Amino acid sequence: MLIGFTVFRGKILSGEKRQTIRLKRKRVPRVGEPLYLYWKLRTKECMLLKKVVCKEVIPITWAAMRDNLQLAKEDGFETLEEFRKWFSRYNPKDDTEFVVIRW
Template identity: 30%
Template sequence: MMVAYSFQKRFAPQILAGTKRQTIRLPRKRHARPGEKLQLFTGMRTRHCMKIIPDPFCTVVLPISIRLSARSIVEVEIGTWSSGRWTQVADLDKFARQDGFSDIADMSGFWARAHGDVEYFNGALICWYPDESAEATA
């Protein structure tokens, strides 16, 4: 099975460059599983739908918790499904850059616009690596 994810156009250049290899999503019935291929699009379910890169492989899916205060991200914790342990992200700016933002302030602004006045966000962190064989044939 292949799972598709849609991204805003602003993230396509980072995905193409390989600097964004993760996405944070709300819980849903079924996210990708490690080893499965993903489909990454912009404009999904519109006539402007475009695949961003050849289908990458999912490497990991982990629970993530983001805490906001005054519409700013102040804490990110990543868990494991099996042990129930959580690890706090030490460098929020680095984490934000890995997710396609310039820094944590940029990511905080995006989250405030997308999710409103929430104090906590709980979801899934989905990571991938490119399909090297697809790049070789592209």
């Protein structure tokens, strides 16, 4: 599965960031499946950052993640405010479903 990033390039390359949180879709990766992590997918700047294996997929709601500082830090954010601001673009409700994808 292809996963694109526009932030946290350094943290992905260094191995500090080993997960991503995405809106739940019809198709989510399966444990054991290869993940191709790309920088700026579908642009002229597109570059493969890493090929990794999916280790865990965790369904989670906005209500369960919005106040979770540990989850925010594991995802590359320094503060909950930064984390909430990033995800506010989805206009999440308490029951909005996301998935945590770990490699």
